[in-house]
Amino acid sequence: MNEVTNREVLMQSKRRRTFAIISHPDAGKTTLTEKLLLYAGAVSEAGAVKARGSRRRATSDWMAMEQERGISITSTALQFTYKDHVINLLDTPGHRDFSEDTYRVLSAADSAVMVLDTAKGIEAQTLKLFQVCRSRNMPIITFLNKFDRPGKEPIELLDEIEKEIGLIPAPLTWPVGIPGDFKGVVDRRDGNFIRYSRTARGATEAKEEILDPQRASIEEGKYFEQAMEECDLLNGTGANYDSDLFLSGIQTPVFVGSALTNFGVRMLLEAVIELSPSPSARPDYQEVPRPLASPFSGFVFKVQANMDPSHRDHIAFVRVCSGKFERGMNLVHQPSLKPFRTKYAASVFGSERDTIDEAYPGDVIGLVNASDLQIGDTLFEKDEVKYPPIASFAPELFAKVRAKDTGRYKQFKKVIVQLEREGTIQLLYDLKAEGDPIAAAVGEMQFEVLAHRMQAEFGAEIEMTRTPHKLARVTDIDTANLLAGVGGNKVMRRNDGTYLALFESPYWLQRIQGDHPDWKLDTIVAGTTQT
Incomplete structure (x- = not known):
């Protein structure tokens, strides 16, 4: 690239x-995603994709099964602008059964927002999701959601974050009042009080009234005084924000x-811009x-078919890592080293997409009808590079x-291999290539999604x-031969050659x-093999 292009890439990055x-089910992750889009002006009304009877559907939940159950099953990439910044928001499944999909998405992100339900805190079933994020040493912003409802005390939630996940919490806003x-909130950075006001159905931006501490003390009385005492306690324990940490x-x-x-929501969105890192090498x-x-250069972190059922499309999601x-x-496609043409490239907004002409590090591009690409593949223009497999x-x-x-x-065989390539399930085959394959999953709901998609999208019940x-363990062909004479086990092979x-x-075992x-x-x- 020439000097002008280099400067452009660095500026855009x-x-x-x-x-x-990331969150556990029902913590409000999809709702928060919609509200971030609302505040950025990307939608005019939260849940703006309307169905018959004016029933609102989430922009990020595009799959029929998601809309039926009201949960996020797949990950979704959404791009929007806010205050001269380009935001790439990667929505993840909230259920631990899809923690593998969450891990893949985290490989494409530079930071994460962890959403906690104040009534439930950190639940055991989804602790795995948070630990996966923590294991990557990824910067995490925490949003304590649903504080307008009865729930746990915020101090208790801070203790859970530190003990269960191993993160040191540093509150930047602190609640005035009690859950319910x-x-x-008090903004601990300047001491001002931001008064809470409801909006009709939460469909439009909430008005924010900012009061200085003296006025807030007069108007809110004991609740504000209690909050200030708790802020003093936080100051005394050193719970102050440190950018390096x-x-x-x-x-x-x-x-x-x-x-x-x-x-x-606005304060959270601005924190993402002000605190979170931009893309790096x-x-x-x-x-x-x-x-x-x-x-x-970039790598494929997700493959998805039938986001547009009428066209039976096949999209590979690529995180741009370098260049324009x-x-x-x-x-060039790595590992095959075959040429790859990018004629059909799109930016993706939920189930919608628009042709994209250019993208920069940090962006996610959807390559349409890229059936040869698999999760973990690398694409590059010059100077060969291969990114770590997922x-x-x-x-x-x-x-x-x-x-x-x-x-x-014949249809069944073709489709189930396609769903494996998407990461819906893993397929295991007998070493003699005999009989039906075994579908392997991290959680029960993956089987439900497999059966639903096979029938609903492909007509292959x-x-x-x-x-x-x-349980399963990675082995090799030598040990596989030795295990043949021992009971209680069966050795299978994945399409990637892993035993x-x-x-x-x-x-x-x-x-x-x-x-x-x-x-x-x-x-x-958590994505690494250990002996």
Whole structure:
């Protein structure tokens, strides 16, 4: 690239903020996503995609099954502008059954917003999601949501964050009032009080009245005085924001509000811009950082079919890591090293997309009909680069899967492989390539999504029969041959060539490891293989 283009790439990169939103189910993640879009002017009314009977649907929940159940099952990429910044918001599934998809999305984000329900705090079933984020040393901003309803005391929630996740909380706003009788927040940075006001159905921006401490003390009385005493206590314990600790993934700035009624949303959005990092040089698989101004490169973190059912499309989501993307440019696909043409490139907004002509580091581009691309693949223009692969999680549930209508077996085989490439499930095959494949999943809901999509999107109804296996370990062909003579296990192969030994119970695994400590039986934990 020439000097002008280099300068342009660096300037545009500084404008970008690419972050993911993570939470447990029903914490208000999808609602918060909608309200961030509202405040940025990306939608005129929260939940603006309307269905028959004026029933509102979330912009980010585009799949039919998501709209039916009111939960996020897939991840979604949304781009919008706010105050001369370009925001790339990556919405993630809220259920622990889809923690593998969340991990893939986090690989494409530079920071995260963690949403907690003040009534529930950190729940055991989704602690895994937060730990995955924490394991990447990713900067995390915390939003204590639903403070307009009865719930836990904020001090208790701060203790949970520190004890359960290992993050040091640093509140930047602090509630005035109690959960369920919410008056507003104190901004600890300037001491001002921002008064809480409801909006009709939360469909429009909430009005914010800012009062200085003296006036707030007169008008809010004991609630404000109590909040100020708690702020003094926080000051005394050193719970103050430190940019270096935040960017190192050690400390989390905390904001309080209510996404449903829009309170605190603007402050959170501005914190993403002011506190979160812009894109930086991303290390390749040899841990060598690739400068932002290098020729274009990016990696595939998500593949999705049928976002537009009428066109049976196939989109690969690519995080731009370096250089300037221009539609139509010729790229090289890693690992095949074959040329790849980018004629059909789009920016994605929920289920909608617009043709995109250019993109910069931090942006997410959708490459349409890119059926040859898989999760973890790298694309580059010049100066060959390969980014680290995105590892799979260890499956915990297993089921034989076959076509209900044998006459549609060809369709079944084609479609189920496609869904595997999307990361919907993992497929395991007998070493002799005999019989039906085994679908492997991290959680139960993945099987439900598999069955639903096979029938609803492709007309290929399936039957699943659960197997007795409870856990899996990565192995090799030598150990696979040795395991053939031992009970309680079955060795299968993934399409990527990985051998997995499935065990019916921890007893069989522990017995074999005790008798044969030299056999290869490695654990997959949060995307890394450990012996």
